[in-house]
Amino acid sequence: MAKLHNKVAFITGAGSGMGEAQARLFAKEGAKVIAADINVEGVKKVVEQIKSAGGDALEVEIDVSNKSSVEAAVNKGLQQYGKIDILSNTAGILDGYAPTLETPEDLWDKIININLKGVYYVTNAVLPQMIEKGQGTVINIASIAAFVAGGGGAAYTAAKHGIAGYTKQLSFDYGPKGIKANAIAPGAVETGMTKQIFEEGSADVMEAVNSVPAGRYGQAEEIANVALFLASEDSSFMHGAIVPVDGGWIVK
Numbered sequence: 026m027a028k029l030h031n032k033v034a035f036i037t038g039a040g041s042g043m044g045e046a047q048a049r050l051f052a053k054e055g056a057k058v059i060a061a062d063i064n065v066e067g068v069k070k071v072v073e074q075i076k077s078a079g080g081d082a083l084e085v086e087i088d089v090s091n092k093s094s095v096e097a098a099v100n101k102g103l104q105q106y107g108k109i110d111i112l113s114n115t116a117g118i119l120d121g122y123a124p125t126l127e128t129p130e131d132l133w134d135k136i137i138n139i140n141l142k143g144v145y146y147v148t149n150a151v152l153p154q155m156i157e158k159g160q161g162t163v164i165n166i167a168s169i170a171a172f173v174a175g176g177g178g179a180a181y182t183a184a185k186h187g188i189a190g191y192t193k194q195l196s197f198d199y200g201p202k203g204i205k206a207n208a209i210a211p212g213a214v215e216t217g218m219t220k221q222i223f224e225e226g227s228a229d230v231m232e233a234v235n236s237v238p239a240g241r242y243g244q245a246e247e248i249a250n251v252a253l254f255l256a257s258e259d260s261s262f263m264h265g266a267i268v269p270v271d272g273g274w275i276v277k
């Protein structure tokens with residue numbers, strides 16, 4: 026049987042990269058997918074493709090850094106499908122690898138508001154109906170920047186460390202209420218976020234990206250495969266884990 030039969034998944038950042046890959050895979054595994062993104066065109070395309078492959082999906086516009094936008098998007102999803110079983114907080118942006126002295130306050134606020142506060146907004150909007158059912162799964166997309174320096178700049182690394190802590194606290198507080206929360210810490214993965222960096226990257230950047238045990242950067246589908254594992258019953262005893270999927274980046 027499909028691994029997510031009868032499940033409803035709400036995925037942020039579903040218009041591109043890892044969010045898109047999860048949307049497609051979860052739909053293939055039987056989930057009804059609420060594909061949420063600030064990029065409406067991107068998410069529409071993904072939903073059309075899911076539907077033409079025989080799946081069920083709904084596109085919703087969301088700005089994860091805006092509470093009323095988040096609540097409207099979650100309500101639209103709930104109106105359509107009546108429940109959300111799986112939440113994947115995937116939306117995020119890079120900070121240009123800026124050290125703190127080169128991080129103006131507006132950049133700091135933007136990164137924290139989208140990459141960290143956005144996770145809090147969306148989780149708080151989805152969680153109550155999960156708790157009511159006594160069942161739900163949350164997957165937060167962190168980064169190797171949740172473990173080590175150099176995967177982003179000051180704001181990005183602070184936000185991703187924040188996601189790791191937030192995920193552990195979610196497990197601690199709501200695991201006993203039937204909520205399974207885990208995070209994935211991807212290494213360098215080819216997506217909309219990194220395509221240009223990988224195409225135009227200096228020898229130094231590409232050396233850093235490729236000098237991992239895997240010897241290459243990853244693909245969005247390789248993150249989605251682990252997200253599926255975390256979304257499904259296969260990971261039934263996993264709570265509060267921050268799972269590196271990084272070609273071995275953090276063991277270098």
Ligand SMILES: NC(=O)c1ccc[n+]([C@@H]2O[C@H](COP(=O)([O-])OP(=O)(O)OC[C@H]3O[C@@H](n4cnc5c(N)ncnc54)[C@H](O)[C@@H]3O)[C@@H](O)[C@H]2O)c1
Nearest residue numbers: 038040041042043063088089116117168213214216217218
């Ligand atoms: N690509 C990598 O190498 C890498 C490595 C580690 C972690 N990550 C993390 O993976 C996640 C997914 O990124 P990706 O690599 O797939 O990049 P991506 O740019 O392909 O996708 C990110 C998506 O998030 C959406 N988004 C941005 N701001 C938003 C907002 N305010 N509200 C709603 N949606 C918004 C974008 O429109 C885009 O569709 C991010 O959290 C990123 O930090 C990426």
